[in-house]
Amino acid sequence: MFDDHGVSLDILKKRAYNLRWATVPDGVTPLTAADPDFPSAPEIAEEIARFVKDRYFCYGPPEGLPEFKESVAGYFQAKRNIPASPAYVLPVDSAAFGIYITCKAFLSAGDEAIIFDPVDFLFRYSIESVGGIAVPFAIPPGTDKVDFGQLEKLITGKTKMVCLCNPLNPTGKVFAKDELTKLGEIACKHDLVILSDEIWSDIVFAPHVYTSIAAISEDVRKRTITVTGYSKSYGLAGLRIGAVMASGSEHFKKIMDASLHQSTVHGANVLSQVAATTALNKCGYWLEGFLAHLHKMRRVCVDELNAIPGFSCIAPEGCYVAFVNIKETNKSSKEIQELLMNSAKVAVVPGLKEWFGDGATGYIRISFATSDKILSDALSRIKIAMQ
Numbered sequence: 001m002f003d004d005h006g007v008s009l010d011i012l013k014k015r016a017y018n019l020r021w022a023t024v025p026d027g028v029t030p031l032t033a034a035d036p037d038f039p040s041a042p043e044i045a046e047e048i049a050r051f052v053k054d055r056y057f058c059y060g061p062p063e064g065l066p067e068f069k070e071s072v073a074g075y076f077q078a079k080r081n082i083p084a085s086p087a088y089v090l091p092v093d094s095a096a097f098g099i100y101i102t103c104k105a106f107l108s109a110g111d112e113a114i115i116f117d118p119v120d121f122l123f124r125y126s127i128e129s130v131g132g133i134a135v136p137f138a139i140p141p142g143t144d145k146v147d148f149g150q151l152e153k154l155i156t157g158k159t160k161m162v163c164l165c166n167p168l169n170p171t172g173k174v175f176a177k178d179e180l181t182k183l184g185e186i187a188c189k190h191d192l193v194i195l196s197d198e199i200w201s202d203i204v205f206a207p208h209v210y211t212s213i214a215a216i217s218e219d220v221r222k223r224t225i226t227v228t229g230y231s232k233s234y235g236l237a238g239l240r241i242g243a244v245m246a247s248g249s250e251h252f253k254k255i256m257d258a259s260l261h262q263s264t265v266h267g268a269n270v271l272s273q274v275a276a277t278t279a280l281n282k283c284g285y286w287l288e289g290f291l292a293h294l295h296k297m298r299r300v301c302v303d304e305l306n307a308i309p310g311f312s313c314i315a316p317e318g319c320y321v322a323f324v325n326i327k328e329t330n331k332s333s334k335e336i337q338e339l340l341m342n343s344a345k346v347a348v349v350p351g352l353k354e355w356f357g358d359g360a361t362g363y364i365r366i367s368f369a370t371s372d373k374i375l376s377d378a379l380s381r382i383k384i385a386m387q
């Protein structure tokens with residue numbers, strides 16, 4: 001499934017947008033936005049085809065298909081040790097929208113929310129879209145134990161939320177249980193909502209283990225809104241499907257109101273809910289195979305990048321991206337991006353503030369969710385270009 005023949009470049013060239021194959025000139029390899037180059041599990045296509053055959057595409061329930069809600073709650077119970085209830089799971093048309101509606105539900109204009117730095121731009125974007133203020137907390141790449149006591153110093157009377165991205169895109173950090181315990185204590189002490197984005201939580205490399213912050217204690221769970229999605233672990237980015245999970249009816253109602261699902265102004269596509277339900281119920285074997293392949297690609301990527309003069313990177317604990325320190329090249333990340341594009345024919349994501357915050361300065365991000373051949377060829381071209 002994940003060998004060199006698994007990737008159909010002809011199809012990707014027509015369908016893969018968001019900085020990827022369909023958006024770059026022929027001959028360029030896009031190791032950019034992070035979603036897999038491999039087709040999704042066959043069971044997903046089969047289940048969608050079965051549904052389509054009936055030719056009924058009726059409105060679904062605004063709060064989500066029961067089978068979707070049960071599958072997501074079942075996943076959180078079984079895999080994350082959270083007493084999740086299907087009643088408080090809402091399908092959303094992407095994890096991105098899940099982050100946005102959580103901000104909309106819990107922040108008013110002028111409220112502050114703490115975000116990590118560096119972190120995916122979606123947090124700042126969502127907070128600012130609802131009139132909030134994003135307050136960055138630095139977690140530099142390679143930070144082993146985060147001193148969350150320092151985070152506490154950023155809390156003011158206006159702080160309403162702390163945004164956890166675990167595993168942390170782009171640095172690949174997976175937070176340990178004691179770090180999450182400390183963060184949970186601070187959130188309880190200052191009465192903060194925790195937005196926990198767990199979209200990467202299935203992409204964790206052994207011996208690292210994943211803990212959901214909602215599993216830390218009942219007090220912490222009560223203030224946590226968990227957001228997840230199926231773009232990364234099951235290759236369903238274009239189906240735009242994710243889930244938001246609340247701990248009880250009060251928070252769920254706020255999320256539901258913010259989603260605009262009840263009015264049908266917004267909603268999660270029924271076919272996409274069928275796809276995600278199938279992924280969770282039948283495609284665990286596919287995810288396991290994908291993870292085993294990624295484990296190998298991580299080694300290839302990190303070893304090759306560290307052999308390039310001026311580049312250094314640590315092996316990510318989670319996520320399928322390498323976050324490469326390029327400071328010793330004495331070039332900016334934008335200059336390196338352009339150099340690699342022009343000389344190596346490889347597209348990468350530069351560590352610009354608009355993508356990841358100030359903490360990404362002097363870094364580039366490289367995705368390794370592709371075949372061994374595509375990755376190895378691209379890395380050797382990068383090596384030659386940098387020499």
Ligand SMILES: Cc1ncc(COP(=O)(O)O)c(C=O)c1O
Pocket residue numbers: 034094095096097120122165169197199228229230231237241242
């Ligand atoms: C941390 C994080 N959250 C959310 C998303 C968005 O996922 P989706 O495709 O479900 O909107 C991404 C995608 O890169 C991400 O890295």
